[in-house]
Amino acid sequence: MMAMYDKSKLDKIEKELKQWERDCLGKSIETLPERDRPFITTSSVPIDRLYTPLDAKDWNYFEKLGFPGEYPFTRGVHPTMYRSRPWTMRMFAGFGTAEETNERYKYLLRHGETGLSVAFDFPTLYGYDTDDPHSEGEFGKCGVAISSLRDMEILFDGIPVDKISTSMTINGPAPVVWGFYIGMAENKGINPNIISGTIQNDILKEYIAQKSFIFPPEPSMRLIVDTFEYGFKELPRWNTISISGYHIREAGSTAVQELAFTLADGLEYVRAAIERGLDVDKFAPRLSFFFNAHNDLFEEIAKYRAARRIWAREMKETFGAKNPRSWWMRFHTQTAGVSLTAQQPYNNIVRVTIQALAAVLGGTQSLHTNSMDEALALPSREAARIALRTQQIIAHESGVTNTIDPLGGSYFLEYLTDYMEEETYNYFDKIDTLGGVVPAIKKGFFQKEIADSAYRYQKEIEENQRTVVGINDYATEEPAKIELLKMDPEGERRQINRLEKIRKDRDNKKWESSLDELRKVAEKDENVMPAIRDAVHADATLGEICGVFREVFGEYKDLAIF
Amino acid sequence: MKKIRVLIAKPGLDGHDRGAKVVARGLRDAGMEVIYTGLHQTPEQIAEAAIQEDVDVVGLSCLSGAHMTLFPRVVELLKEKGAGDILVTGGGIVPEEDVPKLKELGIAAVFGPGTPLKEIIDFHEKNARK
Amino acid sequence: MELVDRLLKGDKRAAARLISSVENEDERAAEVLRELYKYTGNTHIIGITGPPGVGKSSLVDRLTRAFRKKGKKVGIVAIDPTSRFTGGAILGDRIRMTELATDEGVFMRSMGTRGHHGGIAKATTEATMVLDAMGMDLVIVETVGAGQSQSEIWECVHTSILVEMPGMGDEIQALKAGILEIGDIFVVNKGDLAGVDQLVKELENVAEYKAMEQKWKPPVHVTIATEDKGTDEVVSSIEDHLGYLKESGEYQKREEERTRGEFTRIVQALLLKKAFAGEKSEKFDQLLKEIIEKKTDPFTAAEKLLEE
Known part of the structure; x- marks a missing residue:
């Protein structure tokens, strides 16, 4: 064992530390007592006054950190990180019709964003067309409505999808929406094997936290493995999943829970794919992750670093992956929506800055920064631009991109990173005891853990154990005065007209047989992707394709655990 | 002895249930009986449940932006069914300018992000049927 | 009683209100139950x-x-x-x-x-x-x-x-x-x-x-x-x-x-209610004090409480 510090030095530090506590600190604390309120992170982890080499006693540099681009990747997955290229600035956007959102994408690209990210409305997330009765009141409200290939074509009109990558936050209907995207590229004359991007496609966290599911876990897992298989054969540059902790955290989890549950989900997908007979080194390099960036700077940075280390170890040692790319944890980050306040919305710009900085110091591959107005509505153009500028200022003015993992070696940060790792393995053990991720979901384990954390956090605010500026301290009476996004009131009508026209104009025979074929494939164990692609080109709508799956697979119902 | 009964419901497709659950727990811990009906409820289901459960207040949570359609619909249905005395409140991502409109349409209170639990509890204690 | 009439016609709001009545034991609860009994x-x-x-x-x-x-x-x-x-x-x-x-x-x-x-x-x-x-x-x-x-x-x-x-x-x-x-x-x-x-x-x-x-x-x-x-x-x-x-x-x-x-259960509830009703509760407190002070035993005291 090659410890970082030799024993004699540690002994000396220990001795000196005791003396310091007695003399220097002891005296000071008498006249300047420390505050009464607990010293805890955003996730309620208690934090000590001071960290020293004693907190890294048996610490082995090579085992814990190593070098960037090398196992265990704690310091980063690339040897040069942001010295070669900053992270991808990818703003999550979507509202109203495809036309309105297309215009927003062009606006953001003009202002220097480097990747696209699609937010879909609720009907789309649940696999319903805009004119479905379930969609009432929801059209375009929290994302763009995409019901058909035609909508997808309008969404990316004039955007070079062969050059820019697109991330799509879609889960239940992910294979279908991916089918629309592939169809759109093909209709532009682009070979799908060169397009790049990500589908979120992470159903486990939907049952756990986000609750935009359609089908029960078993058929959902099968659809996901179908996309893995199709992806590495047909779209080798596409990330077929983005295993997400973001929504787990937004639902109220702690940082450790976000980390542990996300990694547990990730390992579950790997197991499912291996069970199907896929080669781990074929699909694992296309797995990507998605984390939250909350307010507590060090806790967040530690989380990202621990995530890389644990993932590399599990992939290498538990699953025997040989390709170093299979060991890489590449992740996208979004700042914490839940941390934004409706009160004094300008304050949110500062929160987002701190959160974005954590993501960068933690080595993210891409980043979305929330807009200050998102506790009130979807972002306006101006608010979205400021959020993008925040990333550009961090990248070009703050100096943090000059060196790799600038905080590596901080006693405090390394302690926190180790802590995160240890607690994550404790959760892995609990999940194992419950029989794995899916049984634990069915028993409501994750849901209960998250609900408990969310309530504890709220209680801490209520009891003034923590301060949220503008909420339980520094509050003002004046209402928030900012311009909010206005949507086209005629958008829904136009979207419904378009759908009606598609249904009228399409080749009915071709359409019908494509859906029949899809049903057959779904009922058997064949990969659904080719049949989806055919149905998409036959102008079958999202609701129609998902309708076939709903009939074959049934629907999932939330457990609503308290 | 009378207890305050509250129905907490998530209308529409929105699955963000953090706020609804935190509020439900908060009201429970304040001694109320909270009927939670879960996700994806139609206004019809909510109004019927409110009547059969004989609640004092219905709390609707929606973060998808569909509140202007869904919240007033519940109020209307309760009135139609002769239960217009049951109060309806709302929470979620609601722009400031929608609040007066919702109140005009019969929503008794709107609790946006950052509302202290205490404020919500006080509202129920003050406004529940005696 | 209007609510009972509505209930008998199948009115859900009436049923809900009546259940609340009996659950809260409000002033009309006893009357409601008396009236309903023949329909059960x-x-x-x-x-x-x-x-x-x-x-x-x-x-x-x-x-x-x-x-x-x-x-x-x-x-x-x-x-x-x-x-x-x-x-x-x-x-x-x-x-x-x-x-x-x-x-x-x-x-x-x-x-x-x-x-x-x-x-x-x-x-x-x-x-x-x-x-x-x-x-x-x-x-x-x-x-x-x-x-x-x-x-x-x-x-x-x-x-x-x-x-x-x-x-x-x-x-x-x-x-x-x-x-x-x-x-x-x-x-x-x-x-x-x-x-x-x-x-x-x-x-x-x-x-x-x-x-x-x-x-x-x-x-x-x-x-x-x-x-x-x-x-x-x-x-x-x-x-x-x-x-x-x-x-x-x-x-x-x-x-x-x-x-x-x-x-x-009804008898028990009624007895309990009687035992604690009005001045009885003062009597209860008085007897309790006597028991604590060992002036009497709880068995005798209970009988005394329910006398008359």
């Missing part, structure tokens, strides 16, 4: 009990839908525990029954135990009376799953169903004493989990044992309530059990027992 006695009351998490609510949902298909009107009373510390409760049984909410022929009410033990709420019987008078063909009472303490349900229902699931380990052993008394029908829910056969065998043994003392041998059914598997078999057993009760004269016996339980 026509419904088949079914109790569903079992440990937490076995899927009782989902089963109630499925059974109700099945009875609805047969044209029966169904009342449901679902009970969840009230917190001892705060007096509040989260009543979540509706989550599994959302589709029943808008069904004309179903009335569903959630109740907190409000300090009552035995797996049922304080006003469970009163609530079933309201639903009975309302003209429900069946009333299903879903109890708090609380181990052996569920036995009180026996006194309130005609047919009791015990729900278990595989993989609960020792709990089944712990429950056995209770099972012997309750459970006219045994259901093993979540029948897709490992260990079903073992559990079914155990329950069949219990059923055999019960069949030695009575003519009715409890059937054991395997269900997957979330997928509506096995529901129809349980429904037939419920109907068979009612047939058996009526033919064997057991129905009359159970009604008598039910009435005895009901009457006993």
Whole structure:
């Protein structure tokens, strides 16, 4: 064992530390007592006054950190990180019709964003067309409505999808929406094997936290493995999943829970794919992750670093992956929506800055920064631009991109990173005891853990154990005065007209047989992707394709655990 | 002895249930009986449940932006069914300018992000049927 | 009484208000019950009990839908525990029954135990009376799953169903004493989990044992309530059990027992109320003081309190 510090030095530090506590600190604390309120992170982890080499006693540099681009990747997955290229600035956007959102994408690209990210409305997330009765009141409200290939074509009109990558936050209907995207590229004359991007496609966290599911876990897992298989054969540059902790955290989890549950989900997908007979080194390099960036700077940075280390170890040692790319944890980050306040919305710009900085110091591959107005509505153009500028200022003015993992070696940060790792393995053990991720979901384990954390956090605010500026301290009476996004009131009508026209104009025979074929494939164990692609080109709508799956697979119902 | 009964419901497709659950727990811990009906409820289901459960207040949570359609619909249905005395409140991502409109349409209170639990509890204690 | 008239016409709002009345023991509660009593006695009351998490609510949902298909009107009373510390409760049984909410022929009410033990709420019987008078063909009472303490349900229902699931380990052993008394029908829910056969065998043994003392041998059914598997078999057993009760004269016996339980509880409640009413509560405090000071003993004091 090659410890970082030799024993004699540690002994000396220990001795000196005791003396310091007695003399220097002891005296000071008498006249300047420390505050009464607990010293805890955003996730309620208690934090000590001071960290020293004693907190890294048996610490082995090579085992814990190593070098960037090398196992265990704690310091980063690339040897040069942001010295070669900053992270991808990818703003999550979507509202109203495809036309309105297309215009927003062009606006953001003009202002220097480097990747696209699609937010879909609720009907789309649940696999319903805009004119479905379930969609009432929801059209375009929290994302763009995409019901058909035609909508997808309008969404990316004039955007070079062969050059820019697109991330799509879609889960239940992910294979279908991916089918629309592939169809759109093909209709532009682009070979799908060169397009790049990500589908979120992470159903486990939907049952756990986000609750935009359609089908029960078993058929959902099968659809996901179908996309893995199709992806590495047909779209080798596409990330077929983005295993997400973001929504787990937004639902109220702690940082450790976000980390542990996300990694547990990730390992579950790997197991499912291996069970199907896929080669781990074929699909694992296309797995990507998605984390939250909350307010507590060090806790967040530690989380990202621990995530890389644990993932590399599990992939290498538990699953025997040989390709170093299979060991890489590449992740996208979004700042914490839940941390934004409706009160004094300008304050949110500062929160987002701190959160974005954590993501960068933690080595993210891409980043979305929330807009200050998102506790009130979807972002306006101006608010979205400021959020993008925040990333550009961090990248070009703050100096943090000059060196790799600038905080590596901080006693405090390394302690926190180790802590995160240890607690994550404790959760892995609990999940194992419950029989794995899916049984634990069915028993409501994750849901209960998250609900408990969310309530504890709220209680801490209520009891003034923590301060949220503008909420339980520094509050003002004046209402928030900012311009909010206005949507086209005629958008829904136009979207419904378009759908009606598609249904009228399409080749009915071709359409019908494509859906029949899809049903057959779904009922058997064949990969659904080719049949989806055919149905998409036959102008079958999202609701129609998902309708076939709903009939074959049934629907999932939330457990609503308290 | 009378207890305050509250129905907490998530209308529409929105699955963000953090706020609804935190509020439900908060009201429970304040001694109320909270009927939670879960996700994806139609206004019809909510109004019927409110009547059969004989609640004092219905709390609707929606973060998808569909509140202007869904919240007033519940109020209307309760009135139609002769239960217009049951109060309806709302929470979620609601722009400031929608609040007066919702109140005009019969929503008794709107609790946006950052509302202290205490404020919500006080509202129920003050406004529940005696 | 206007509400009672409306109730008899099937008005749900009236039923809901009346249940609140009896549950809150407000000033009109006693009168309501007096008036309703003559309209009761026509419904088949079914109790569903079992440990937490076995899927009782989902089963109630499925059974109700099945009875609805047969044209029966169904009342449901679902009970969840009230917190001892705060007096509040989260009543979540509706989550599994959302589709029943808008069904004309179903009335569903959630109740907190409000300090009552035995797996049922304080006003469970009163609530079933309201639903009975309302003209429900069946009333299903879903109890708090609380181990052996569920036995009180026996006194309130005609047919009791015990729900278990595989993989609960020792709990089944712990429950056995209770099972012997309750459970006219045994259901093993979540029948897709490992260990079903073992559990079914155990329950069949219990059923055999019960069949030695009575003519009715409890059937054991395997269900997957979330997928509506096995529901129809349980429904037939419920109907068979009612047939058996009526033919064997057991129905009359159970009604008598039910009435005895009901009457006993009413007397107890009334006595309690009297003991604490008005100046009596001062008298109570006075006597309590005397007991504490060892001037008298609690037995004599109790008799003194209830004198006159």
